[in-house]
Amino acid sequence: MMLDEKTKKYFENPRKLVEVKTDDEFNLHLTFDNGEVRIYNMQKELEGVFAVLKDKNRFQSAFIDEFGNVAWDIDASIDSSQHWENRIDICKDALYMDSIPAR
Numbered sequence: 001m002m003l004d005e006k007t008k009k010y011f012e013n014p015r016k017l018v019e020v021k022t023d024d025e026f027n028l029h030l031t032f033d034n035g036e037v038r039i040y041n042m043q044k045e046l047e048g049v050f051a052v053l054k055d056k057n058r059f060q061s062a063f064i065d066e067f068g069n070v071a072w073d074i075d076a077s078i079d080s081s082q083h084w085e086n087r088i089d090i091c092k093d094a095l096y097m098d099s100i101p102a103r
Contacts, residue, residue: 010097017092020070022060026053028070029102030095038099040090049088068092 003011019031028040046054052074053059065071071089078086 006097010093014093015096017064017068017070017095020062020064022062024056026056026059028062028095028099030070030099032096037102038096039102040095040099052088065089070095 015036016033017030018033021029023029026042026046028042030038030040032038042050042053042059053072058072058074061076062070062072065087067089069089069092071087074086074088
């Protein structure tokens with residue numbers, strides 16, 4: 001499979017996610033290891049497995065998981081390390097490539 005130029009360029013120097021914050025507009029504010037801050041809007045993705053994140057309190061519980069991706073535990077009372085189906089996540093690489101620079 002051939003990678004497009006944008007993807008190829010990104011993977012020459014992939015970024016590490018160091019911080020994630022949320023807002024009331026369903027945006028993820030992502031800070032990467034090079035100091036770059038990018039914004040990823042999730043409004044159009046709040047269906048299917050991500051439908052549970054329509055609850056703003058649940059959306060705001062976003063964190064960086066042990067793999068460096070943005071994740072949410074569906075039920076905070078369940079240990080996701082024991083029950084993997086309790087966690088949903090988005091790959092940090094996709095977040096970087098599909099987000100826009102913050103102003």
